[in-house]
Amino acid sequence: MSDDALPADAAPPAPAQPPVAPVTPASTVRALSCPNCGGIVNVRAQGLTVSVLCEHCGSTLDATRPDLQVIARANEALETPEIPLGTRGTLNGRVWEVIGYMERTDEEIGWAEYLLFNPYEGYAFLVDDGRRFSLGIMLDRLPTMGWGNAMQLDHQSFSRFGDTYPVRVTFVVGEFYWRVAVGETVDETDFVRPGTMLSCEVYQTERTWTRLDLLDWGIAEKAFGIPARRREYSHPAPHEPSPYKRQLREALVVGVVALLALFVVSGIGGREQVIGQTTTDAVLDGPEKTVVIRGLDLPSARSRVVVDADAGAIDNAWVDLDYSLTDEKTQDSVDSYGLAEHYSGSDSDGSWTEGDPRPEVSLSSIPGGKYDLVVTLSAHRWNGGSGSSSFSMPTGFAGGSVFGQDSGQTIPVTVTVKRGGVFGGNIVLAFLLIAIWPLIVLFKQFGFEKRRMAPVSGSGGSDDDSGGDDD
Amino acid sequence: MLDANCPNCGAPIRFRSNDLPVKVCDYCRTSVLRTGGNLQAIGKIAEVPDDVSPLQLGVRGRDGAQGFELIGRVRWRYADGAWNEWLALFDDGSTGWVGESMGRYMMLREVDDDALAPVVVDHIKSGQPIAIDTLITIGGIDYAVADNKQVTCVASEGELPFNAPLGLTATSIDLMTPDGECASIQKDQGGEVEAYVGRYMSLAELNATGLRSFEGWPMPASAA
Numbered sequence A: 001m002s003d004d005a006l007p008a009d010a011a012p013p014a015p016a017q018p019p020v021a022p023v024t025p026a027s028t029v030r031a032l033s034c035p036n037c038g039g040i041v042n043v044r045a046q047g048l049t050v051s052v053l054c055e056h057c058g059s060t061l062d063a064t065r066p067d068l069q070v071i072a073r074a075n076e077a078l079e080t081p082e083i084p085l086g087t088r089g090t091l092n093g094r095v096w097e098v099i100g101y102m103e104r105t106d107e108e109i110g111w112a113e114y115l116l117f118n119p120y121e122g123y124a125f126l127v128d129d130g131r132r133f134s135l136g137i138m139l140d141r142l143p144t145m146g147w148g149n150a151m152q153l154d155h156q157s158f159s160r161f162g163d164t165y166p167v168r169v170t171f172v173v174g175e176f177y178w179r180v181a182v183g184e185t186v187d188e189t190d191f192v193r194p195g196t197m198l199s200c201e202v203y204q205t206e207r208t209w210t211r212l213d214l215l216d217w218g219i220a221e222k223a224f225g226i227p228a229r230r231r232e233y234s235h236p237a238p239h240e241p242s243p244y245k246r247q248l249r250e251a252l253v254v255g256v257v258a259l260l261a262l263f264v265v266s267g268i269g270g271r272e273q274v275i276g277q278t279t280t281d282a283v284l285d286g287p288e289k290t291v292v293i294r295g296l297d298l299p300s301a302r303s304r305v306v307v308d309a310d311a312g313a314i315d316n317a318w319v320d321l322d323y324s325l326t327d328e329k330t331q332d333s334v335d336s337y338g339l340a341e342h343y344s345g346s347d348s349d350g351s352w353t354e355g356d357p358r359p360e361v362s363l364s365s366i367p368g369g370k371y372d373l374v375v376t377l378s379a380h381r382w383n384g385g386s387g388s389s390s391f392s393m394p395t396g397f398a399g400g401s402v403f404g405q406d407s408g409q410t411i412p413v414t415v416t417v418k419r420g421g422v423f424g425g426n427i428v429l430a431f432l433l434i435a436i437w438p439l440i441v442l443f444k445q446f447g448f449e450k451r452r453m454a455p456v457s458g459s460g461g462s463d464d465d466s467g468g469d470d471d
Numbered sequence B: 001m002l003d004a005n006c007p008n009c010g011a012p013i014r015f016r017s018n019d020l021p022v023k024v025c026d027y028c029r030t031s032v033l034r035t036g037g038n039l040q041a042i043g044k045i046a047e048v049p050d051d052v053s054p055l056q057l058g059v060r061g062r063d064g065a066q067g068f069e070l071i072g073r074v075r076w077r078y079a080d081g082a083w084n085e086w087l088a089l090f091d092d093g094s095t096g097w098v099g100e101s102m103g104r105y106m107m108l109r110e111v112d113d114d115a116l117a118p119v120v121v122d123h124i125k126s127g128q129p130i131a132i133d134t135l136i137t138i139g140g141i142d143y144a145v146a147d148n149k150q151v152t153c154v155a156s157e158g159e160l161p162f163n164a165p166l167g168l169t170a171t172s173i174d175l176m177t178p179d180g181e182c183a184s185i186q187k188d189q190g191g192e193v194e195a196y197v198g199r200y201m202s203l204a205e206l207n208a209t210g211l212r213s214f215e216g217w218p219m220p221a222s223a224a
Helices: A218-223 A244-269 A424-457 B118-125
Strands: A029-034 A039-041 A051-053 A058-060 A069-072 A088-089 A092-107 A110-118 A122-128 A133-138 A151-153 A157-161 A164-178 A185-193 A196-202 A208-215 A273-283 A289-310 A317-327 A333-347 A350-354 A360-381 A410-419 B003-005 B012-016 B020-025 B030-035 B040-046 B059-064 B066-078 B081-090 B096-103 B106-112 B136-137 B141-160 B169-176 B181-187 B195-202
Touching: A058 A317, A092 A122, A122 A208, A122 A218, A157 A196, A196 B118, A208 A410, A208 B141, A244 A424, A244 B020, A273 A289, A273 A360, A289 A317, A289 A333, A317 A410, A333 A360, A360 A410, B012 B020, B059 B081, B066 B169, B081 B141, B106 B181, B118 B181, B118 B195, B141 B181
Parallel strands: none
Antiparallel strands: A029 A039, A051 A058, A051 A164, A058 A069, A088 A092, A092 A110, A092 A164, A110 A122, A122 A133, A133 A208, A151 A157, A157 A185, A164 A185, A185 A196, A196 A208, A273 A410, A289 A360, A289 A410, A317 A333, A317 A360, A333 A350, B003 B012, B020 B030, B020 B141, B030 B040, B059 B066, B066 B081, B066 B141, B081 B096, B096 B106, B106 B195, B136 B141, B141 B169, B169 B181, B181 B195
């Protein structure tokens, strides 16, 4: 009643053959000799392998027959795959043995595919595009149609990468679980997301879906003992994640933080403080007038000084304001100029106004110390929009807008001196400096995406002239 | 359970299931047909050619809550390859098939005759080809045809629901769904159509133990 249903040595009367109970582990490799060249052909997946390409003479052998019948005779010197047949390597914790190798082309670029085998895991593909390796597993379920041209698998969306294209076998050696032949063509359609490609191959009445996961740089090389590839991104794979994406995200985060900091700093440093003020009357078309605001204190080593003038009451007149900020000790002075003006009137388009009666002048990087601000004002009347008319002198008729502004009339002008505040130009400069790195990374990212999409965007075939030949 | 002796060579043979009429003698490879209590030798079966399948008779596994043991195998071949169908005897006495092809495994159970629409059955019986991607509803679920091939039996072993000698032919249609479900429709030599449904499962998902060991290959952790 034990589970060992087969009595191993129960002395059967006439055992034609012993029971199938090999005590020693079976070997997965069976050495046969090539019926064409006599060389040793190691069949590594006996019972599963359908085609064997003899690595000595290149003949195609039928592995579904015990005698390895020759399907296609060949006597060629064969090239050796970079990873030799029979090499074992561990990828993602699984041991794989290289049992087959083929080179394929879409007529523009070529690539290599290694068939990997593990008796407990089945098959996998190691695809080598010359730069990077991807590990492919045949899907045991169907992707579903997603939005637009996308396909959906395991709640992930894969966008279609170009049209369906023919893929041709250009070289093959080793063993395969299907019938392979040089020249055989399948129709392939690719769907990609960063790091993964879904590849659909249609051959006659069969359709297979393979999921290809891009391996990190150096993983496959290390696993199978070949020299590591150099990292470069000149011709990215369709499913290659952009190396700049993380950088871009970092640059954007750092940029946003820097901008916030800039705002906070300009908010704190930007609070202006009034350090002096005076109000004086400017006589319209009268003589120049000079006022001095004394004892302006600038305690910081360098300060921004803002001089506001307010001639709010003027109309159809202007006030020239000459400023001279003079250090009481050194008598060094910084000169500047402001213009308070306001005009109004009416014409065929209706009434209009123009001019700023409250000019603001900023002086940056003023050394610390005690200062006097000398303000020289001169006010002038403007003789209306219709300057050529004869209304200029009889002021009472000058369109009403100059009404009440007699010669000798005065305009109150208030001059306010403030310190602090971030100079606008500095903020713009800081903003540009902050934006430089994210912009550089952004351009790199665009360039990468353009190169990644190049096989399906630029090379439409007929529009060679627009594609640009400079790669 | 029936313990008896091979009518050809006299070696002890055991029928584990009462519902399976055929047993290939482990010693002389005679196919033994059981009718009631009578045993009858009905022909020689070729030895199953060696392959690197990790499965063998006696492997135990689980499909959901049900444990099973592999008690029989039929090896089929078609124009472009070969595959195994392993008969699983579940603990409750029912049976299922573990299809093994290209290193992948399908756990399949037969469905009732009415799960397949009569029009589909008629179409398959007529021998007309079925295009890939054709949707076929089995038991209310839509499956897409993945391939469709003519197959020939290479060999068989163990207990089986039918005699499977070399040269037995059948039509086999494989079907898939987006959810990893799969199905198989087979038309036997007599024209009878049966449908099987199940899932693709890895050896780890099948909790397979008692696997064959291979020189130089580590046994997967799930099978220890």
